[in-house]
């Protein structure tokens with residue numbers, strides 16, 4: 371595939387003109403935010419944006435309806451969230467959120483600063499498309515299945531599989547070499563690219579880039595699967611401290627809630643499932659955090675129906691949207707229609723066996739996929755609601771699609 375235009379991914383210095391106003395995307399390598407950085411984002415969201423911090427599927431954040439881009443730039447620079455004006459959009463680095471704390475083979479968070487620094491230090495790598503994604507998986511398989519372009523996956527404490535376009539190349543490297551090999555792959559991507567935004571768009575890109583790396587490859591390859599493994603609730607760390615995994619309704623974190631999280635003064639890890647992990651807590655403070663933040667809407671219950679749903683921006687943020695999908699999915703959750711045991715869902719069946727109302731057999735209309743009013747949609751299991759057929763933000767893996775059409779919602 372050959373692209374005829376550069377990617378249009380937004381940043382802080384290049385805002386996206388959304389239907390509801392300018393949108394800024396802030397890269398957060400490894401998803402790690404220090405407390406003062408989260409506080410700076412909360413204040414910016416409150417004073418310069420729409421009052422919310424949006425979490426993205428790459429563990430970055432977005433601010434909507436930005437009123438003063440110059441002021442936002444200055445604040446983010448002060449907070450250390452915009453270390454480069456040339457490379458800001460290429461710092462798409464996702465790492466296993468619990469790495470180094472809960473049950474990981476290797477602490478891939480230790481590699482993130484070196485990878486970020488390597489990207490920033492190479493003037494040429496500013497030319498990487500903003501779509502290129504780096505993944506660092508601690509061996510549990512939670513981020514390798516996101517379909518990143520260049521990644522490493524821990525197979526042992528000091529051995530990593532090199533992934534390209536989400537596939538195991540057979541190359542194995544040590545922790546010492548992992549960052550250098552990923553940076554070499556980034557340069558190789560530019561060598562091979564003729565305008566493509568992603569490695570899989572380059573003809574035989576994986577094979578050609580593997581050859582360019584010039585490293586020995588083994589034949590027995592890892593099978594990489596797309597799984598959704600949202601860390602939720604009380605997670606005892608290997609060192610005895612506690613991490614709290616918290617779901618965020620539709621990935622939209624109110625600035626006020628973010629300020630309370632920042633006040634805990636512990637590291638926060640954003641996840642690619644639009645949730646967060648508050649790490650390194652003693653037990654008593656962890657209990658108080660749950661007591662305060664659960665009533666504010668953070669989700670610590672792994673059985674919450676909010677964890678089953680995601681949605682695109684919809685109206686009013688997207689001009690293409692046929693409806694306000696986020697309001698519709700919120701109403702579905704609040705009314706109890708989003709449950710694994712929903713009446714129209716057979717929980718023992720795969721998604722293709724959803725039990726949906728059938729069209730009226732007496733109708734003379736041409737048979738077509740049934741559509742539903744927003745208040746009729748009742749689906750169990752994981753689902754993604756979209757305001758049009760583009761299905762932006764759809765998670766990878768097994769997901770039921772709820773897609774707005776001019777006549778109502780279709781369930782695929």
Ligand code: SF4
Pocket residue numbers: 682683684685688689690691692756757758759760761762
């Ligand atoms: S899926 Fe359609 S409506 Fe939703 S954000 Fe994308 S383009 Fe807009």
